[in-house]
Amino acid sequence: MSFPIADWPDLPAALIAEVRDFVRIDHQADDNAIDAFLCSAASLCEDFTGQMLIARSVTDMLPARQAWQKLKRLPVQAILSFETVDADGSATLLAVEDYAIDIDSGGIGWVRLRRDSDASRIRVTYDCGLAADWDELPAGLRQGIVRLAGYLYANRDGVDAEGPPRAVTALWRPYRRMRIA
Template identity: 80%
Template sequence: MSFPIADWPDVPADLIAEVRDFIRIDHQADDAAIDAFLRSAASLCEDFTGQMLIARSVTDMLPARQVWQKLKRLPVQSISAVERVAADGNPSILAVEDYAVDIDSDGIGWIKLQHGDGGSRIRVAYSAGVAPDWGDLPAGLRQGIVRMAGYFYANRDGVDAGGPPSAVTALWRPYRRMRIG
């Protein structure tokens, strides 16, 4: 459920420097590669934890129903717009009184239509993410991403030293959200 790596927010220079320090290199010649490795590591972290790391805008398409429906990404920070999408694809913004929203204590976003008026789908725009930016990530997630990027750097020539470090999953496991069908 991860986003394409290109959709990630810019990686700050201090995070690239943190990886350089971790892998013990003192030049900046490989910063572009380290940036790509950080993005890949962050994407793996999102997949492992089941949560978006950096808050980003998300849009879900859901069936137009008068029952509570879960939004797909976690943790939801805010729900900004709800549109009805007609069968011909034309959207129309719903009035606030036409739907109910909730964000529960686990960061799960919920939406329910109040009235059924023949629309086939709804489009929900919202923001989801653990932290507003890279610097605000919890230390365990950030350190796991740095270690994973370091592992990718060390094994970039196809030589695998036995799989990713187990410390990475140990750092990420406390943040893991399991979703059951």
């Protein structure tokens, strides 16, 4: 599942500087390219681990049911709002007693209606992510992102037959969350 990168916070200059140091360049002329490679590397990291890296608010649309349903993103930090959405698109914010929520020890968010509803869908907004900002990201994830962005920068003009460094997946693997469908 790909996570949207449009709502990411800006990358800190220190992270761009880490890539510059890693690939041993001493100018800032390519900072825009490095920024783009960092975004690509972070997106690949999120896809590989199955977790959002930097905390941000997301919204899921789910069927309106009384059965427990999983939220799509991990790890859930807080569930902020719960609305029913009618077929015509009109939304109604529900009172706390009309729904149930849970966040389990694995960071999976669960939601359900407590009563039958005429609504066809529910809209749940929640905060999700491993770290509040790039500086709080676990070292293995951050280093893997820097290494992959450095690799992408160094190989931007041609194809490297060996592919990305294996160290990247080794750094990310302990954080990988897989779901069995």
